[in-house]
Amino acid sequence: MERILPMQAMRASNLAVAAAVGFCTTAFAYAFFRALQAWLYPPADPKTLLTMVKIPFYFRAQLSAYAGLLAALGAHALHARSPERVERALVPVSVIASLAVIAQGVLLP
Amino acid sequence: MTLRLLERIHGHLGWLAVIALLHPAIVLRNPKRSARLSVALTLLLVTIVGSLGAWLYHPYSMQLRRDIYLASMRHGLLFERKEHLAFGAIALAWAGGVVHLLPQSAQGDPVARARFVHLTFVAAASIACVVAVMGTLVAAFRSF
Numbered sequence: 001m002e003r004i005l006p007m008q009a010m011r012a013s014n015l016a017v018a019a020a021v022g023f024c025t026t027a028f029a030y031a032f033f034r035a036l037q038a039w040l041y042p043p044a045d046p047k048t049l050l051t052m053v054k055i056p057f058y059f060r061a062q063l064s065a066y067a068g069l070l071a072a073l074g075a076h077a078l079h080a081r082s083p084e085r086v087e088r089a090l091v092p093v094s095v096i097a098s099l100a101v102i103a104q105g106v107l108l109p
Numbered sequence: 110m111t112l113r114l115l116e117r118i119h120g121h122l123g124w125l126a127v128i129a130l131l132h133p134a135i136v137l138r139n140p141k142r143s144a145r146l147s148v149a150l151t152l153l154l155v156t157i158v159g160s161l162g163a164w165l166y167h168p169y170s171m172q173l174r175r176d177i178y179l180a181s182m183r184h185g186l187l188f189e190r191k192e193h194l195a196f197g198a199i200a201l202a203w204a205g206g207v208v209h210l211l212p213q214s215a216q217g218d219p220v221a222r223a224r225f226v227h228l229t230f231v232a233a234a235s236i237a238c239v240v241a242v243m244g245t246l247v248a249a250f251r252s253f
Contacts, residue, residue: 009214016211020225023204027197034193046178046185055170057192061163068200083217090225094204098232101197105236109189 017079017086022072024097029064031104038108112168112253119165120241120248122158127241129154130202130234137209137230140223145210152206155237159199166192168253177251184250191243198236205229 037043037056079086129151136144169188178185205226213222 006214009212010216012212013214013217016208016213017217017222019207020204020229023200023207024229027200027204030193030196030200046174047182049175052170052174055167057166057170058163061196064196079217083214087218087221087225090208090221091228094201094225094229094232097197097204098201098229098236101194101201101236105190105194105197109186109193 013083014076014079017083017090018072018076020090021075021086021093022068024068024093025071026064026068027097028100029067030060031100033060033063034104035108112165112172115161115165116248116253119158119161120244122154122161123237123241123244126151126154126158127234127237130198130230130237133205133209134227134230134234137223137227140220140227143209148206148209152202152210155199155202155233159195162192162195173251173253177247180251184247187243188247191240191247194236194243195240198233198240201229201236202233205233 037060043056075086129147132147133144133151136142136147174185174188177188205228208222209226213219
């Protein structure tokens with residue numbers, strides 16, 4: 001069985017929590033950007049479009065991944081200072097991200 | 110023809126991914142339980158299905174999107190909903206997966222971590238199930 005030193009486990013835990021916050025933020029950011037886009041820049045009627053130069057889905061995915069990366073960096077720094085507080089916030093973060101994804105998917109396709 | 114085949118593969122693997130996501134969602138109710146292999150394979154499958162879907166989105170946008178909207182606005186919007194929800198489901202599955210797969214220290218709040226992993230897999234599995242149903246409906250309506 002693999003033996004893991006406490007310091008290594010702490011670093012891995014820190015990375016895992018930071019990545020988890022990053023992925024949740026990515027999901028939330030995607031929903032947020034889509035909602036923002038629907039509000040500020042309503043898309044043209046798809047029936048009238050013969051072809052598309054840029055595909056918004058890819059752009060939103062990239063942008064939300066970038067937002068997730070920034071959130072992961074922040075979470076990494078916060079988790080190093082107070083792991084308990086960040087880990088207690090994980091459940092609310094995942095609930096908010098899930099609800100945002102569902103609300104956007106249902107209301108703003 | 111190739112696109113049609115890839116679309117079928119994407120659909121079948123999508124349903125398999127839903128089933129795969131259900132396993133950790135059920136097993137990890139118990140915070141002491143470990144399901145590393147299951148979680149790793151689930152993440153692999155979900156990522157392959159998502160990547161294939163993302164790759165197919167370009168030909169869909171160029172060849173199929175307008176036709177679907179012209180034939181039925183409802184099906185066109187259903188497809189868009191599916192894409193948004195699928196992106197969220199993949200991100201949530203990865204969020205829970207990394208916490209479960211990487212070694213955890215005794216510091217912090219292990220119970221909160223375990224609850225988070227369970228919750229993210231429940232959310233990802235539920236959303237993925239809805240995505241698979243929507244995808245099947247649209248694929249049955251119009252295909253490459």
